[in-house]
Amino acid sequence: MVFKARYIALIVYLLFLLIPIYWLLNMSFQHNSEILRSFSLWPENFTLNNYARIFTERGWAAGYVNSLIYVFMNTTISLLVALPAAYAFSRFRFTGDKHLFFWLLTNRMAPPAVFLLPFFNLYQSVGLFDTHIAVALAHCLFSVPLAVWILEGFMSGVPKEIDETAYIDGYSFPRFFITIFIPLIRGGIGVAVFFCLMFSWVELLLARTLTSVDARPISVVMTRSISATGVDWGLLAAAGVLTLIPGALVIYFVRNHLARGFALGRV
Amino acid sequence: MERTRNERAWLLVLPVMIVVAFSAIIPLMTVVNYSVQDILDPYTRFFVGTEWFRDILRDDSLHAALGRQLVFSFTVLLIQIPLGIAIALCMPTRGIWVAITLVALALPLLVPWNVVGTIWQLFARQDIGLLGVTINAMGIDYNYTGSRMGAWLTVVAMDVWHWTSLVVLLCYSGLRAIPDAYYQAARIDGASRWAVFRHVQLPRLTGVLTIAVLLRFMDSFMIYAEPFVLTGGGPGSSTTFLSQYLATMAIGQFDVGRAAAFSLIYFLIILALSWVFYTIITRSQKG
Numbered sequence: 001m002v003f004k005a006r007y008i009a010l011i012v013y014l015l016f017l018l019i020p021i022y023w024l025l026n027m028s029f030q031h032n033s034e035i036l037r038s039f040s041l042w043p044e045n046f047t048l049n050n051y052a053r054i055f056t057e058r059g060w061a062a063g064y065v066n067s068l069i070y071v072f073m074n075t076t077i078s079l080l081v082a083l084p085a086a087y088a089f090s091r092f093r094f095t096g097d098k099h100l101f102f103w104l105l106t107n108r109m110a111p112p113a114v115f116l117l118p119f120f121n122l123y124q125s126v127g128l129f130d131t132h133i134a135v136a137l138a139h140c141l142f143s144v145p146l147a148v149w150i151l152e153g154f155m156s157g158v159p160k161e162i163d164e165t166a167y168i169d170g171y172s173f174p175r176f177f178i179t180i181f182i183p184l185i186r187g188g189i190g191v192a193v194f195f196c197l198m199f200s201w202v203e204l205l206l207a208r209t210l211t212s213v214d215a216r217p218i219s220v221v222m223t224r225s226i227s228a229t230g231v232d233w234g235l236l237a238a239a240g241v242l243t244l245i246p247g248a249l250v251i252y253f254v255r256n257h258l259a260r261g262f263a264l265g266r267v
Numbered sequence: 268m269e270r271t272r273n274e275r276a277w278l279l280v281l282p283v284m285i286v287v288a289f290s291a292i293i294p295l296m297t298v299v300n301y302s303v304q305d306i307l308d309p310y311t312r313f314f315v316g317t318e319w320f321r322d323i324l325r326d327d328s329l330h331a332a333l334g335r336q337l338v339f340s341f342t343v344l345l346i347q348i349p350l351g352i353a354i355a356l357c358m359p360t361r362g363i364w365v366a367i368t369l370v371a372l373a374l375p376l377l378v379p380w381n382v383v384g385t386i387w388q389l390f391a392r393q394d395i396g397l398l399g400v401t402i403n404a405m406g407i408d409y410n411y412t413g414s415r416m417g418a419w420l421t422v423v424a425m426d427v428w429h430w431t432s433l434v435v436l437l438c439y440s441g442l443r444a445i446p447d448a449y450y451q452a453a454r455i456d457g458a459s460r461w462a463v464f465r466h467v468q469l470p471r472l473t474g475v476l477t478i479a480v481l482l483r484f485m486d487s488f489m490i491y492a493e494p495f496v497l498t499g500g501g502p503g504s505s506t507t508f509l510s511q512y513l514a515t516m517a518i519g520q521f522d523v524g525r526a527a528a529f530s531l532i533y534f535l536i537i538l539a540l541s542w543v544f545y546t547i548i549t550r551s552q553k554g
Contacts, residue, residue: 023389024385081283091276092276113491115298121297140287198376205510233395
């Protein structure tokens with residue numbers, strides 16, 4: 001009996017999560033006129049027209065590509081700088097290490113809105129405004145601390161004897177790090193990548209402020225479906241559905257590491 | 268783990284320092300710089316000292332926004348943390364359903380924040396949305412664009428939809444880390460379901476709950492895109508939270524000095540409250 005109540009509660013909650021997404025899908029397969037004319041639980045005149053418009057009209061596809069470019073740039077930068085730093089935090093004591101670690105975390109606490117204006121001015125003055133790298137660097141504000149935090153937790157789980165044995169066997173530090181250590185923590189790297197991709201992909205405020213035309217992310221392009229004649233709900237829904245796909249793919253690939261990665265080590 | 272002393276480790280941390288300098292230190296210094304000046308155009312600026320800060324601290328509309336923000340953050344914490352623990356306890360522990368529920372749970376977390384707003388806009392509208400139509404059909408007058416209460420409740424429901432999964436995933440991984448021996452010991456003692464939760468599961472969850480409360484508090488305090496898309500902060504200013512207030516001031520009105528002073532106060536409030544949460548939780552862990 002207890003067993004059943006448990007699963008009913010879980011199923012109700014999952015329905016609560018999935019019904020709004022179903023509604024988005026439902027709308028994306030309808031013409032705007034049909035959406036506004038009648039209320040229906042499923043598309044009566046099934047159409048792929050909204051998707052066709054997104055793939056053929058200029059700007060839409062570019063929006064997706066722009067978003068993906070800065071998300072990948074951000075993930076690459078974050079991992080490259082976070083890997084050695086996390087190794088240092090997990091293996092060595094050095095002057096100011098604890099303060100530095102906490103201070104890195106406080107960056108995660110800074111509201112992006114606080115950095116809006118300085119980022120805008122800074123990137124404009126160095127000529128990076130409206131480039132992908134500007135958004136990627138701005139997103140490092142929260143992705144780097146998170147990546148260091150996660151990787152440090154995973155690296156602390158690797159026994160130190162492995163490092164020492166490798167050095168005795170004559171491995172240099174870079175060779176040991178790349179050929180032995182990184183394969184050992186690949187689960188942790190997967191989780192760190194997941195979080196970097198996720199937070200960079202979902203962020204809107206900084207991405208919108210730092211771009212105008214060339215690097216305009218999809219979230220900004222989406223506002224185009226709102227025109228003087230009203231909102232094209234079908235088009236908006238279809239664009240929304242397409243933004244769910246990268247996330248769903250990433251979750252699918254890291255699903256086995258997900259639960260472990262959420263035990264983020266120490267606070 | 269015993270860590271050896273090695274000052275050369277700074278070399279490994281250096282890349283992070285450089286990136287963070289560019290993305291955090293320089294901008295933060297710029298904010299401090301702006302906050303004590305009145306900037307009319309790039310060439311005309313006056314030093315005004317703490318005037319902006321005094322101005323901000325006396326501003327009534329800002330007090331109202333801060334009040335709304337606090338009520339909102341505490342409401343979502345009070346809903347999401349218990350709900351998250353409850354759902355995590357309901358999760359299956361083995362079999363194919365684990366992967367399926369995990370993927371379903373993680374889905375809302377990967378929706379871009381403005382699309383979260385869009386989804387709820389479509390879902391809650393009283394003319395075309397499933398939720399809006401259903402509630403109105405039940406005879407309750409619900410309209411999130413017109414009524415303040417309706418708008419506020421919709422934003423809370425949206426945040427619960429969006430973020431409870433994070434609490435669930437954290438608690439789930441915490442529960443998985445409890446060794447079976449604990450449960451066996453409890454079973455031998457004939458402990459009730461509640462006693463198992465209270466004395467075996469909850470104490471072992473404090474670590475992940477600390478992370479969950481801190482992350483949820485910080486992020487709900489910075490909420491911007493979702494209510495911006497859903498309600499635009501309205502009706503009136505009933506769902507205008509601090510980030511939106513700040514963004515309007517900084518980019519909309521280009522009121523640089525005031526926005527900078529406000530930014531610093533905003534940041535300090537988050538730091539202070541996060542520290543309070545952290546201390547309370549770690550204290551109760553010891554006690």
